[in-house]
Amino acid sequence: MRDFKPEDVVGGYKEAVLDLYGGLRRVVFYTNIETPYPDGKLIVSTTDTNGIITHGNKAFVEMSGYTLDELIGSPHSILRHPDMPAVAFKDLWDTVSKGEHWQGIVKNLRKDGGYYWVKATVIPNIRQGKLVSYTSVRRKPSRTKVEECTVLYASLK
Amino acid sequence: MTYQFTVSPDFSPDHLSGWYIFNTWLQKQTGEGIHLEMYNSFQEQGTAIQNDGVDLIYANPFDAAMLVRDKGFCPLAKPVGVADEALIAVSADSAIYDVADLSLGTKIAMTDDPDVRMMGMMLLEPGDLSANNTQIIHCNAYILVAKQLLQGHADVGVFLAEAYDDLSGMIKSKLRVLVRSEISVIHHALMAGPNLAHRKEELQALLVAMGADDKGRDVLKNLGFEAWATVDHEDMEFMIDLMDALAV
Known part of the structure; x- marks a missing residue:
């Protein structure tokens, strides 16, 4: 996966090491700068069955801060x-690998170290009875839900 | 055999004659008898589909999953440059400027157009609103949604964006848009049932060629768009997956 670069980060930042799905480790830099979710838009991306991004729409590029080339294959x-x-994320993978929809409020990290909240729905793409990929559709969450999840997620760390 | 053709009941009244002209064109091009039946409601249309009484349909995206996965329809074409988008509007003098400021019990005027209802409720989610904590005022047409707002009976109205844009300037001057969807990939599509599936490629070729032909363009003008583009099975499956994701 692409390394996080300090020169990409906007503003003062903290550092963290993440243990990711598939045994990956990643050092990230993150700030307290929120990018508000744009009204009316959907962020759509598709991954293969291993969670590798194969498609993303314009809103995905805009909100993540990465170029499409940087996203595809990551x-x-x-x-x-x-x-x-x-x-x-364990709950997400456990749910979609059973062929079911998963929905949750997610705080995402941008390339510039900032963040944005989404209401995410992940669905398995079944073709001729076979799982071929996953699609994630993100939309604007309510502030109430974001505030609830901020407290909940801090308690689960 | 006479094939049965229908158009999603949310068609614009301005395009009613256009669909009959299109049907005449289609019969001439295919050499087949095709009967156009316009149903007054999604319920009547749904009954006809369940009874296998539809062979060709200009379908609302909300019905696409049922048509493809339950009834064996295949996608043919979609209008070029036309996507279904929804918007939320209020009366111009409303104190509400953000969906997040709406409160539980909000009165929502909307039609029974299923994809617009779904997108509209999605646009209201940032205000923690759902069908369970709001009052829905059912309207038979978008002009009646506007009327509910102007008369103060509804707090917000859910519109097909195209229908809102087509309202008169006078009406729009008394309304204000709170939020408009920018989804881009939800669209109506012309779809063929199992009885017509064997002519899929031929029909797609005829439809795509319409945009390059003077007579064809005249027919399409009456439907409000300029050309058809083919929709392949995976495009349709992607839209169905997207609709599934938005429905929960």
């Missing part, structure tokens, strides 16, 4: 924020 965990508890 694990979806490139967006993982250190404030997100590992148990949330």
